[in-house]
Amino acid sequence: MQHDRNGFLAFVLNTFPGLGHYYLGRKIRGILYPFMFFGSIGVGVLLYSATNGDEFFALSGIGIALFIWCICMLDLIVALLRAPSVPQRLNELGHPINEHGELLTETRTPSEHSERFYTILLSFIPGLGHLQLGLMQRGLSFLIAFFGLATIMVFVTGVTNQSVFLLFLGVLPIIWVYCMFDAVQQINRKQAGELLVDRTLFEEFDAAREDGKRSKILVTLLSAFPGAGHMYLGLQKRGLQLMVLFLGSIYILDILRLSLFMFLVPVIWFYSFFDGLQQSSRYGKEPLVDRPIVEGIENHRGLVGIALLLIGLYYLGTQFIIPVLDTRFPEFLIDYRFRTYIQTFIVSLLLIGGGLKLAMGNKKIKPNPEKSRIRR
Incomplete structure (x- = not known):
């Protein structure tokens, strides 16, 4: 084993099985470890093909290969720890010199x-x-x-x-x-x-705080969870709405099986994360305003209450009433028909109703003659 080689470089090279050993001059191990690693994978693939797709042999080959890789890394670490330190060469004045x-x-x-x-x-x-x-x-x-x-x-x-x-x-x-x-x-x-x-x-x-201010590093870390960074900055309403939107969208899309709209989950996450970064950059330079994402909820408490009531009734029906009826009358296939037809009908009806509400509520804004004169 060549003791003058860089140990850290050998460790990095050994992520490819045996290459670190070969770098240190341990040529037998440098050839044996990759042979066993790739050989176990190859044998697993051959047995997988020979048995017409039996996954046991493929997974076994991969597992043995990972075990060999761990042994290879452990062997290198033990060799590096046991390697004696190379004495430093000094000249007549006591300055360090190389072999030349x-x-x-x-x-x-x-x-x-x-x-x-x-x-x-x-x-x-x-x-x-x-x-x-x-x-x-x-x-x-x-x-x-x-x-x-x-x-x-x-x-x-x-x-x-x-x-x-x-x-x-x-x-x-x-x-x-x-x-x-x-x-x-x-x-x-x-x-x-x-x-x-x-x-x-x-x-x-x-x-890292300055004059008792909140840490911007911690804001960045907390922003990885939607709404947490905003709450840390004191933006309770904005943070709470972002957190409810993120977790609520996951829950509702899951129970309603709306996989088509799952793209909304990463959209909400990215919006919350970058909004948290923007709020963090403004912190200390200008006063932060706790402006909620959806404004005017206090004025529509009745609609929010009705929505919560409908969600509760839907959950009660799907988790209790329909399973009981399906057990009582199995010949009608109530649970299957509900999940196949009625659930799709309810979701479609809600989407159509929401679209009509937005379309009919979109009023045309009349042009202001004073502003048009100023523009001219």
């Missing part, structure tokens, strides 16, 4: 290189790199934020049987990338001679 006797412009010692490598390597698991630097509170906050969010989302999905909550797992890559870059910044500060301060993420956000 030339002065090195980089002043990092081998111990600093190894510390940097181990920190980055451990940071692939959020929080471990900070723990290695002695930042216990910061490391634990990253660990809890990453694995806690994953655990809660999986738990809520399992309890409610709603896979839509798994969408919030998209926040995990953001936490992972932020943790990785934060670990690199911390090791750079330490090697530059700065004193590291062990504080949690929320303490970091509080320290």
